[in-house]
Amino acid sequence: MNEVNHLSKTRWFNWLKLSSPSTFYPVAGKLIPIFWILTAIFGIAGLWVSFFVAPVDAVQGQGYRIIFIHVPASWMSMFLYLVMAAWAGLGLVFNTRLSAMMAQALAPVGAWMAFLSLWTGAFWGKPMWGAWWVWDARLTSELILLFLYLGFIALQASIDNPRRADKAGAILALVGVVNVPIIYFSVKWWNTLHQGASVSVTKAPAMAQTMLWGMLLMALCFWMYSIAVGLMRVRAIILEREAHADWVRQLSEVKI
Amino acid sequence: MNAMFAIITRDLLLVMRRKSEVLTALFFFVVVTSLFPLGIGADPALLRKIAPGVIWVAALLSTLLGLHRMFAADYQDGTLEQLVLSPQPLVLLVAGKIIAHWLVCGLPLVILAPIIGIQFDLDVDSLYVLMASLLLGTPVLSLLGSIGAALTLGLRGGSVLMSLLILPLYVPVLIFGAGAVYANSVGLNISGHISLLGALLILALAFVPWVSAAAIKIAIE
Numbered sequence: 001m002n003e004v005n006h007l008s009k010t011r012w013f014n015w016l017k018l019s020s021p022s023t024f025y026p027v028a029g030k031l032i033p034i035f036w037i038l039t040a041i042f043g044i045a046g047l048w049v050s051f052f053v054a055p056v057d058a059v060q061g062q063g064y065r066i067i068f069i070h071v072p073a074s075w076m077s078m079f080l081y082l083v084m085a086a087w088a089g090l091g092l093v094f095n096t097r098l099s100a101m102m103a104q105a106l107a108p109v110g111a112w113m114a115f116l117s118l119w120t121g122a123f124w125g126k127p128m129w130g131a132w133w134v135w136d137a138r139l140t141s142e143l144i145l146l147f148l149y150l151g152f153i154a155l156q157a158s159i160d161n162p163r164r165a166d167k168a169g170a171i172l173a174l175v176g177v178v179n180v181p182i183i184y185f186s187v188k189w190w191n192t193l194h195q196g197a198s199v200s201v202t203k204a205p206a207m208a209q210t211m212l213w214g215m216l217l218m219a220l221c222f223w224m225y226s227i228a229v230g231l232m233r234v235r236a237i238i239l240e241r242e243a244h245a246d247w248v249r250q251l252s253e254v255k256i
Numbered sequence: 257m258n259a260m261f262a263i264i265t266r267d268l269l270l271v272m273r274r275k276s277e278v279l280t281a282l283f284f285f286v287v288v289t290s291l292f293p294l295g296i297g298a299d300p301a302l303l304r305k306i307a308p309g310v311i312w313v314a315a316l317l318s319t320l321l322g323l324h325r326m327f328a329a330d331y332q333d334g335t336l337e338q339l340v341l342s343p344q345p346l347v348l349l350v351a352g353k354i355i356a357h358w359l360v361c362g363l364p365l366v367i368l369a370p371i372i373g374i375q376f377d378l379d380v381d382s383l384y385v386l387m388a389s390l391l392l393g394t395p396v397l398s399l400l401g402s403i404g405a406a407l408t409l410g411l412r413g414g415s416v417l418m419s420l421l422i423l424p425l426y427v428p429v430l431i432f433g434a435g436a437v438y439a440n441s442v443g444l445n446i447s448g449h450i451s452l453l454g455a456l457l458i459l460a461l462a463f464v465p466w467v468s469a470a471a472i473k474i475a476i477e
Binding site: 144147148150151154155158159164167168171172174175176178179182183186187189190 | 403408417420423425427431435452463467470471474
């Protein structure tokens with residue numbers, strides 16, 4: 001019994017140890033190349049499947065292939081907001097520095113994904129609907145999601161004291177998380193002409209198997225990309241904020 | 257509760273001593289709504305159609321104008337710090353400040369709206385719906401706005417930043433508020449819109465004072 005307790009304690013200890021910037025920094029440095037390699041593998045496989053294997057869509061022709069970028073980007077933009085808010089909330093509750101840095105690092109990645117989703121959506125919309133932009137539920141809520149990301153980034157950027165910036169950003173992110181579903185449903189009831197979701201958990205997807213594979217591979221690629229870029233950003237933030245610490249000054253990349 | 261009423265009367269008294277600030281926000285509401293017919297044209301059918309949206313957007317913007325004042329002056333002269341330190345629960349004090357803001361910046365909009373509505377050629381029925389939607393919606397604007405006001409306390413360019421933070425959160429209120437008036441004008445049932453506005457109000461009343469109180473504590477520490 002005692003031994004089990006001891007074991008679980010040491011494992012718990014190791015996990016918590018990672019939450020210190022000085023231990024996390026080198027670990028993240030080792031992980032980044034792995035995630036970049038995974039990004040490349042999934043990206044090449046996903047693009048190959050989506051451009052050469054997946055059949056031409058009966059209705060939408062070749063133009064539909066932009067969904068292999070568009071859909072993963074939209075998924076990532078929404079998912080990253082949740083992850084960002086979760087890290088921010090963790091930082092607020094447990095007062096851990098690294099979680100707040102993580103949230104700060106993920107915000108630009110998520111904003112970029114939201115922008116990419118809107119941009120590719122416009123390219124898709126033009127040939128399919130005949131308009132670059134229509135005011136329908138999912139486009140509008142994606143746009144508002146982008147605004148929420150920009151608000152978070154702007155708020156953190158304008159507060160000089162990092163501790164206050166972290167906490168204020170966390171509150172904003174959590175308020176945003178509560179609001180995202182409300183905004184989504186309100187915009188949905190307001191006006192809807194977007195086609196229904198093509199991939200859903202409850203019913204069989206209305207697309208060819210290979211198309212689904214292409215999309216899932218691309219989604220994995222975007223995941224790995226987000227993790228890699230998020231880790232790189234968090235490393236930069238750690239260096240910036242811990243510049244006064246001894247361990248930072250002894251890093252080979254910091255020493256001149 | 258007494259502390260909350262004390263805060264409300266104090267804030268109202270302060271406003272009465274400096275009426276110009278409040279009147280500016282109301283004047284802004286009237287001017288902005290009057291500009292639209294000048295820009296778009298005086299076709300009554302078109303004006304009737306855009307009236308709900310224009311009046312509601314103008315209400316959002318003029319609420320934003322007053323939000324900056326909710327905590328900023330008290331933050332600068334240290335009153336806010338004393339409120340945080342006082343034995344009264346901060347949530348109630350914050351709620352009092354939000355109510356005072358609504359009485360000053362929200363309620364006058366509800367009363368002014370029919371006059372603007374007449375300028376836009378709305379019929380009497382639509383005016384009632386407009387007032388009802390504003391009556392339910394403007395408190396939500398004051399409540400959500402208090403979060404932005406508290407988060408941006410003492411920051412460079414705080415009021416511009418606040419509008420960036422808060423306006424996206426106003427979207428549901430705008431949709432259901434303007435939607436109610438529009439639905440009424442095309443003969444649809446408005447109970448759905450009004451119920452949803454009421455739900456937003458209850459939700460905001462239940463949570464926002466706590467969030468704003470937390471944000472104020474962060475700004476002060």
